[in-house]
Amino acid sequence: MRHRLSHTDHDIIDSSLHHDLDRQKQSSSAPNQRKRQRLHEQRDWIILLKFGIFLFLICIATFLAVQIKRHRVNVAHGMLRNGQGVDVANSSDENRAHEESLEQWHQNEQSHGIDRESIIDCPFYGCPITATEVSQLNNSNAANALSPNHIILTHKSNRKVPAPVNQDRAILISPFLPEEHIGNHPLQQVRSKDNFLMGIFDGHDNAGGDVAQFSMQQVPLRIAQKLKDAIAMHPPNENQITTNNTLLDSNIVKEAIVQSHEEVDLALPTEQSIMGGCTANVVLRLGSTLYMSNVGDSFSYLVTYTPPINGLHKATNTRGNENSDQQPSLQGSIIIHHENTRHKPHLPEEQSRIKHLGGRIHIPQPPKSPMGSRVIVKSTFHKEDVGLAMSRSIGDFEWTKVGVIPTPDVNVIDLKDFFASRDVGKASELFVVVASDGLFDNRKKEFVTRQLARVLFELKDDAIVMDDRVHGQQREMMLEGAKKLVAAVSPLKEEWYRDDISVIAKIIEL
């Protein structure tokens, strides 16, 4: 019985060598056998050479097997540690082709957004802008990323294994469902130019970027289609139009948002839904109602900004100050409102749903934060136990059966009520922030938010704001401010791990 091929093979090599050496010793004293001996020697050399090559190949194979195994283990640990998935192994041509087509899609989007007047093929629901990579940001391509009303930026992770690709997707559609598309009903008095939709989709695991890409395109489209259908189906309610400045009942909108996410999860191509997933954090404004919807562990919240009582010091508006190394501080003040619940497996409601379906949950013991909790499944794709850092997501098919669902929480906020409330003064401005978790890995939410408020409100120079676009000096100031913000939320050393970072901030006017 042969237990190990290599062991037996070694035995064969040893005994034949031994045998040949003995024979050589015996035959050296017989000159008439010299020719036969030479033949023997030649054959011995060939046999030796063959065994040598064989051994060499075995060594290479073993080495490769060990490397692959080690890589798999690293990948799984990375997933447990960071809650981020793994990227597609970078070698296959198919992946590269796919990356290229995504890149092209992205470039098309970029070139569309740069001059919004020139957009000719916007979908019926509006013209999407996607996030600009902050390291590529310059004076000539900043129009998409920065305006006096919004910031939409992304910064690629520095992870090297398996591939350094950005798995975040961010989209802003403003206005969303513009007036002319809403219908021709005589009752329609709705001013819809302020309506918008924005969303962050943070991908994880091998196909996370693709799942995020698919979701970014499909979620807004499906929401828009459902709202359009609802407008056509339900007679406009005059009371609702006058009080809420929208044709749509909030329960209908809420349902449209929930259904759209669930449909996108089902519509995902099978291989993507097995090999990856993403978060979905979508904010929709219709009239005076704001819908803040969330799946997974991305962030969204509202912020009120109050300028300093005595007005802004001009000093901070100079280029010189912008260029100094010190992180400039906000002159006004901010309050954060309506933070979303991030879906982590340790939360009681999430935990009970998952455990009910036989799911395993890992919760770090104190003093470690329970925010590091994971849903563990034995993945047939990864062929080992893998932990997912969130209890809801789009995709992640292997976790779906243990209760990781694509159903969003939808927080409905009446902006009139919000502004009438005690802690929101009349002098305040309002903005909404949506971000991937990478934005807060190194800095507190308050710090990041103050920097966002500074870029949005304190780098303005009213004299040079001609329309809703940024010009000249103001653009440069915002650009510097945005780059400083991203540098400030990145780890101090380039070699330290940095997650994908994406943020959209948008001013809401009543």
Ligand SMILES: *[C@@H]1O[C@H](CO)[C@@H](O)[C@H](O)[C@H]1NC(C)=O
């Ligand atoms: C701005 O950045 C884009 C993308 O990196 C580049 O193609 C373009 O040449 C840059 N423009 C200027 C003026 O630097």
Ligand SMILES: *[C@@H]1O[C@H](CO)[C@@H](O)[C@H](O)[C@H]1NC(C)=O
């Ligand atoms: C992944 O592939 C891209 C091009 O397809 C290449 O630029 C990059 O260096 C590769 N990364 C790794 C880690 O192999």
Ligand SMILES: *[C@@H]1O[C@H](CO)[C@@H](O)[C@H](O)[C@H]1NC(C)=O
């Ligand atoms: C206006 O919208 C709020 C939600 O923002 C809703 O609760 C209220 O019922 C709406 N009012 C009318 C008259 O439809």
